Amino acid sequence: METIIRPKVLFFDVNETLLDLTPMKKKIGDVLGGREDLLSLWFTTMLQYSLVASASGQYEHFGAIGAATLQMVAANNGITIPEQEARKTIDESLGGLLAHPDVKPALSSLREAGYKLVAFTNSSNEGVEKQFESAGLTTYFEERLSVEDVGKFKPFRETYDWGARKMKVKPQECMLIAAHGWDVAGALWAGWRAAFVSRLGQQIFPLAPKTEISVPDLKQVADILITYK
The missing domain is CATH 1.10.150.240 (Putative phosphatase; domain 2)
Incomplete structure (x- = not known):
């Protein structure tokens, strides 16, 4: 079985990836x-x-x-x-959004496995702070990164470059986990690795580079990442 090297930092999109927009x-x-x-x-x-x-x-x-x-x-x-x-x-x-049911178990598993978890969102700093407090997600992440600090939204390449620099890692050492095809595509074109969570109504962009992981929920993403060495 092929040994796959772990990414040094897992960056999580927030809206729809972690938080359920249904309400x-x-x-x-x-x-x-x-x-x-x-x-x-x-x-x-x-x-x-x-x-x-x-x-x-x-x-x-x-x-x-x-x-x-x-x-x-x-x-x-x-x-x-x-x-x-x-x-x-x-x-x-x-x-006032709540986390999807698969989110907290997956985040707990990844933290226990030694991964560094970072939120990476288009929401403002104040907005994501309130979202995480409401959803009970604050303690799962080492850092919350908002595009407010770089002044440019994902999926601009400069924004992913900024995120990597902020965490003091190379682009190829980053993995974005997101439920949006446009976000995954932007990360891949910026030299990051990516995992796509196929939430209801979401699809990978066919013209983007191949996504390393593509599964229906975050728990399956965690199960795969835990096998990496």
Whole structure:
């Protein structure tokens, strides 16, 4: 059996990878006139405009972009949401999420196996701190890295380079664990290793380099990584 060398640092995406976004459907749906089906469109639009900001050399907190794009999606469906209401909705939606059932057992196994765990998120520093406190995830991670400190969202290559430098490791010593094909692709193109968690509705980008691990849940990712030497 082939011996696979362990990555020195495991970087975890937060929203959807660790935290279950399902409860957001009702809150977002309520302000969109009961249109819970628009959640995916809103989330995709939020990601799109986070990239627009980064590509243009600008930065706004993920929550601010989320509120602005919620207003955009609403307007396209004949709904008006005041800015203050949009911000409150996004802050409450992102702040009260719980971890997927497989998350804490997987993180515990990886810590016991000696891995260094780091959160790596597009959420702001304040946002991810609140999220982790609410979800009970704070003690599992040695560090939380927010793109707020580099001013550029994932999947820009500079952001992954910054994450590696921050943890004082080489790109090839990093592994991103994420449930988003775009995030995994960005990490791989930046010279990182990657594990894809195929949460419901998520797919690997076919044009990206081959992903080292691709399984349905985080527990299976942990089971594989524990066999590495």
